[in-house]
Amino acid sequence: xxxWTPFTxxxxxxxxxxxxxxxxxxxxxxxxxxxxxxxxxxxLAFLVYLAVDAPRELHRRDTLLALFWPELxxxxxxxxxxxxxxxxxxxxxxxxxxRRGTQEIGVDPEVLGCxxxxxxxxxxxxxxxxxxALWRGPFLDGLNVGDGEELEFWLARRRDHFAERYAGALRxxxxxAARAGDLPSAxxxxxxxADHDPYHERAVLGLMEAxxxxxxxxxxxxxxxxxxxxxxxxxxxxxxxxxxAFAARLRQSPKAGAAPGPAEAPRSLPVPxxxxxxxxxxxxxxxxxxxxxxVRLLTLTGPGGVGKxxxxxxxxxxxxxxxxxxxxxxxxxxxxxxxxxxxxxxxVLGVKPGAGSPGESLGEALRGRRGLLVLDSFxxxxxxxxxxxxxxxxxxxxxxxxxxxxxxxxxxERVLPVPPLGVPLAGDAGSSxxxxxxxxxxxxxxxxxxADPEFALSAENRAAVAEICRRLDGLPLAIELAAARVKLxxxx
Numbered sequence: 414x415x416x417w418t419p420f421t422x423x424x425x426x427x428x429x430x431x432x433x434x435x436x437x438x439x440x441x442x443x444x445x446x447x448x449x450x451x452x453x454x455x456x457l458a459f460l461v462y463l464a465v466d467a468p469r470e471l472h473r474r475d476t477l478l479a480l481f482w483p484e485l486x487x488x489x490x491x492x493x494x495x496x497x498x499x500x501x502x503x504x505x506x507x508x509x510x511x512r513r514g515t516q517e518i519g520v521d522p523e524v525l526g527c528x529x530x531x532x533x534x535x536x537x538x539x540x541x542x543x544x545x546a547l548w549r550g551p552f553l554d555g556l557n558v559g560d561g562e563e564l565e566f567w568l569a570r571r572r573d574h575f576a577e578r579y580a581g582a583l584r585x586x587x588x589x590a591a592r593a594g595d596l597p598s599a600x601x602x603x604x605x606x607a608d609h610d611p612y613h614e615r616a617v618l619g620l621m622e623a624x625x626x627x628x629x630x631x632x633x634x635x636x637x638x639x640x641x642x643x644x645x646x647x648x649x650x651x652x653x654x655x656x657x658a659f660a661a662r663l664r665q666s667p668k669a670g671a672a673p674g675p676a677e678a679p680r681s682l683p684v685p686x687x688x689x690x691x692x693x694x695x696x697x698x699x700x701x702x703x704x705x706x707x708v709r710l711l712t713l714t715g716p717g718g719v720g721k722x723x724x725x726x727x728x729x730x731x732x733x734x735x736x737x738x739x740x741x742x743x744x745x746x747x748x749x750x751x752x753x754x755x756x757x758x759x760x761v762l763g764v765k766p767g768a769g770s771p772g773e774s775l776g777e778a779l780r781g782r783r784g785l786l787v788l789d790s791f792x793x794x795x796x797x798x799x800x801x802x803x804x805x806x807x808x809x810x811x812x813x814x815x816x817x818x819x820x821x822x823x824x825x826e827r828v829l830p831v832p833p834l835g836v837p838l839a840g841d842a843g844s845s846x847x848x849x850x851x852x853x854x855x856x857x858x859x860x861x862x863x864a865d866p867e868f869a870l871s872a873e874n875r876a877a878v879a880e881i882c883r884r885l886d887g888l889p890l891a892i893e894l895a896a897a898r899v900k901l902x903x904x905x
Contacts, residue, residue: 427526429505430884431464434528434575435549437556443839444883449504454556455481456497458564461553463510463520464527465571471517480563529575541582543898545605546718546891548579580610587619597683599623604747611643614653621659624747630663631756632747637663639749682726682742682787689727690859690889691834691852692720698829699728703785703812704735708827709805712791712815715831718890721816722789724831729787729814738784738810746790751797758786772800776807783810791817798823833887837879845870853882853892860896868899 432438439447450457459481463472482490502510509524528547535544552572587602603620606613617640624633637660641652702708713721726742733740743761745754755771764778798821801813815821820828834852848854857878861868870878885891
């Protein structure tokens, strides 16, 4: 994960990386987790406070005593502070913790880098895409810092602050995409904002508007219903008037009686804007499993941003000749109600609603059809796993390829974890040709050239590029976002 600011006046890569957005982590440049500190919650919180709260300034000793050891006498508190500083210097290096006189303490940000600093810089400098790529979850998620009231208050305020900034970045990205007419991206950003804050009325309204423009009126109305139910049941409040008004307009539209969703013709596989990079082995594995007559259900798993969707779409494209009944890509990421999955699949296949349930109509349409269903982002509708089981039981010639952050746990399911792209080992700054054999570096180079045709991997920048790919854990989405800023990258 990036814990430095690589795009503002030169690349400074700290020796130690402190991860605070999401589960806390502390990692040395060689990738080793510094367990001694991670196992000391109060000392870890002390280090985080120095690194996060005005990271380029020093903190007064009396303020730190009152914040971290308010229950102790002054002498015992000073002793605890001294022990904490000694412990951190021994674990991180003498130069990680700096002092001015006997009354001020801080950290050296060029030795100890923190993702929060890069996150804040990206927000301030108008780079919301980079800020979103750095977000792995709430600030210090799961860290218990003890019973200190002031410390808990500080932690709560910082969590709220970073959560609000993340929401603002998502809203900016969604609004930009909507204005540019990029509906898939707008839907993704609005959905992520709604997942982050289920009560965010603007996220609900923006997602409804984008879904309607894409023809998914039923999904838009379902969002409005879910929003109203949540507001009344969980907050005891009425739903947002703008959401209610938009839903009313959708219901009154002359098309409201038609089957919701995109065009009735089966949707083709998504056309990627760029080639798939560094996935030769994974493509071969997926292709072999799709060709295996014993495999009916294959689930690609992995964290968000690892590239499951791109891999599944390309594998399905390459395997299309094996499925004369058709290959159908169904995006489920915008659904919140598992009960809508059957109708959504039916719309993609062009199945018109019949007298029976959507699941029955879909099963009848698939019976005897030698086709491939690609169900993307299934983690949002996991209760619909039984529907998939029923479809497979009802048609022996259909195969299902799923992408999901969680497995479906169905009988016969084959699970294939999608790993991050390959990255160089720490300290590996070989030739440009050697580095480009790693998928993460090759992806960075290709996307960087798209942003700046004059970019080339060179002796001057290849160590920095390799380090960026390592710190981003080989996640394709994060690497693409970083490479897009290459014009501002000063590898010297």
